[in-house]
Amino acid sequence: MSLIKMLPKNxxxxxxxxxxxxxxxxxxxxEILVGTVFPMTGGIATYGQxxxxxxxxxxxxxxxxxxxxxxxxxxxxxxxxEAIETANAVRKLAHIDKVIAILGSVASSHTLAGxxxxxxxxxxxxxxASTNEEVTKKGDYIARTCFTDGFQGEVMAKFAKxxxxxxxxxxxxxxxSDYSKGLAKVFRESFTKMGGTVIAEEYSYQSGDTDFRxxxxxxxxxxxxxxxxxxxxxxxGLILNQARSMDITAPFLGTDGWDxxxxxxxxxxxxxxxxxxxxxxxxxDTDTLVSNFVKEYEAAYKQKPGAMAALGYDGIMVIADSxxxxxxxxRSDLQKAIVTTKNYxxxxxxxxxDKFRNAKKSAVVLETTPHGNEFxxxxxx
Ligand code: PHE
Numbered sequence: 001m002s003l004i005k006m007l008p009k010n011x012x013x014x015x016x017x018x019x020x021x022x023x024x025x026x027x028x029x030x031e032i033l034v035g036t037v038f039p040m041t042g043g044i045a046t047y048g049q050x051x052x053x054x055x056x057x058x059x060x061x062x063x064x065x066x067x068x069x070x071x072x073x074x075x076x077x078x079x080x081x082e083a084i085e086t087a088n089a090v091r092k093l094a095h096i097d098k099v100i101a102i103l104g105s106v107a108s109s110h111t112l113a114g115x116x117x118x119x120x121x122x123x124x125x126x127x128x129a130s131t132n133e134e135v136t137k138k139g140d141y142i143a144r145t146c147f148t149d150g151f152q153g154e155v156m157a158k159f160a161k162x163x164x165x166x167x168x169x170x171x172x173x174x175x176x177s178d179y180s181k182g183l184a185k186v187f188r189e190s191f192t193k194m195g196g197t198v199i200a201e202e203y204s205y206q207s208g209d210t211d212f213r214x215x216x217x218x219x220x221x222x223x224x225x226x227x228x229x230x231x232x233x234x235x236x237g238l239i240l241n242q243a244r245s246m247d248i249t250a251p252f253l254g255t256d257g258w259d260x261x262x263x264x265x266x267x268x269x270x271x272x273x274x275x276x277x278x279x280x281x282x283x284x285d286t287d288t289l290v291s292n293f294v295k296e297y298e299a300a301y302k303q304k305p306g307a308m309a310a311l312g313y314d315g316i317m318v319i320a321d322s323x324x325x326x327x328x329x330x331r332s333d334l335q336k337a338i339v340t341t342k343n344y345x346x347x348x349x350x351x352x353x354d355k356f357r358n359a360k361k362s363a364v365v366l367e368t369t370p371h372g373n374e375f376x377x378x379x380x381x
Contacts, residue, residue: 025100025331026098026099026100027070027100027329030071031070031073032067032072032073032100033073033098033100034073034101034103034316034319035090035093035097035102036052036075036076036104037077037079037102037103037104037105037110037114038076038104039078039080039106039110040076040078040079040080043232044081044106044233046233046308047106047107047129047308048078048081050260050305050306050307050308050312051128051129051308051309051311051315052076052312053297053300053301053312054297054309054312055312055315057296057300057313058314058317058320059072059074059316062316067320068324068329072323082110083107083109083112083113084113086105086111086114090102091117094123099123100123100124100323100334101123101124101319101331101338102114102118102123103127103316103319104127105127105129105130106308107130107179107232108130108135108177108178108182109132111125112130112132112134112135112138115138115142118141122141122331122332124143124338125141125143126143126145126318127142127143127144128144128146128311128312128314129144129146130144131146131147131148131179132149132178133150134182136357140357143357143358145311145346145348145359147360147381148358149179149182149255150186151360151381152186152363153183153185153186153187153230153255154186154190155278155363155365155379156187156228156278157186157187157190158194159253160226161194161195164251164276166226168197168198168223168224168226169187169196169197169198169225169226170203170226170227170228171188171198171199171202171227171228171229172203172204172215172219172239173230174204174205174230174232174235175205175206177207180230180231180257183230183255184202184228184230199219199224203215203219207232207235212235212239216239216243216248220246220248224250226252226253227248227251227252227253228253229252229254231257233260233263236254236258236267237262237263237264237265237267238267239252240266240268240271241270241271244271244273245271252275253275253276254275254278255277255278255279256277256278256279258277258279259277259306259307259308260306261306263368264368267368269370272368273370275367277365277368278363279307279363279364279366279373280311280361280364281306281311281364284375285364289347293310293313297309304372310347314347314348314351318341318351319334321341322338325337338353339353339357340353349361363378363379364376364377364378364379
């Protein structure tokens with residue numbers, strides 16, 4: 001008779017939970033396993049590619065020094081730019097690979113799909129980039145090192161009203177994106193509160209759409225002075241392109257989802273000019289921490305880093321820093337260390353997590369030009 005059969009049922013379950021359960025993760029005497037979940041392929045693949053570039057740059061430094069005598073070994077998952085794949089990847093990393101923490105993902109709808117699984121498994125999940133307010137509300141094991149859309153949306157509403165002096169705005173929203181819908185709501189509320197008017201109707205599209213002319217024709221009838229477009233680069237770029245070819249001249253305002261080298265390509269020379277966006281980082285920032293990072297990144301990858309590269313870099317650095325501060329190398333002690341991150345000097349700004357596990361950080365406003373995004377100014381929270 002096997003040992004398992006001889007054990008009373010409750011004891012067996014308790015043993016199984018102890019061995020495979022929530023706080024168990026694979027740390028051997030050499031390696032600490034950390035999982036990553038990023039969109040390496042599919043509709044928002046530049047986010048994943050830039051993130052992994054930043055992460056790998058940071059990892060070299062982390063492992064050169066070591067973490068409590070260990071090196072960090074990454075297990076990288078591609079979520080293919082899909083929510084369901086994010087959930088599957090988090091499940092695999094938490095239960096099969098038994099990583100000590102997960103870094104990811106980027107799109108808020110994706111992270112929102114993975115977060116409840118990480119929370120239930122009690123594996124710390126740190127997103128470097130998902131800005132939707134709901135993300136960190138999924139539980140105490142979910143944290144982020146970026147600002148939230150409550151802040152970003154307000155920054156752009158203020159910019160429209162105070163810097164551009166526009167009174168009448170229209171909003172274009174991606175219907176199935178929590179990120180886009182959340183930002184549309186914040187912009188509408190802030191812009192209205194400041195005395196501006198937002199056209200009642202919201203113009204919406206679906207991820208993967210390529211022809212926006214009907215939407216734009218309808219929108220131009222209401223004669224907006226400024227157009228808020230909180231979307232991701234593929235569709236946003238095409239919208240800019242088609243709008244300018246239809247002689248819609250009002251400036252478009254975007255958010256961090258525009259931050260991709262592909263935006264310029266999709267929008268074209270004519271489409272890109274005269275628009276503004278908020279983001280987490282500018283490669284033109286003169287801060288020495290930033291300019292050193294830009295130099296190292298360019299040397300390694302022969303291109304300028306976008307926001308996602310800097311966010312990925314900071315994300316893995318904060319995990320390494322938290323591992324060093326954690327009492328023991330367990331998921332639960334790591335969680336405690338992550339949520340008490342204070343004054344960590346990141347490339348994307350100073351990172352201190354508040355009691356809701358969100359980072360209060362400055363945003364940058366950039367002007368989109370054919371040669372890349374031009375730094376306008378920084379806004380502190
Ligand atoms: N903030 C976006 C979201 O939550 C993701 C993103 C971050 C995209 C940074 C680009 C750069 O969906």
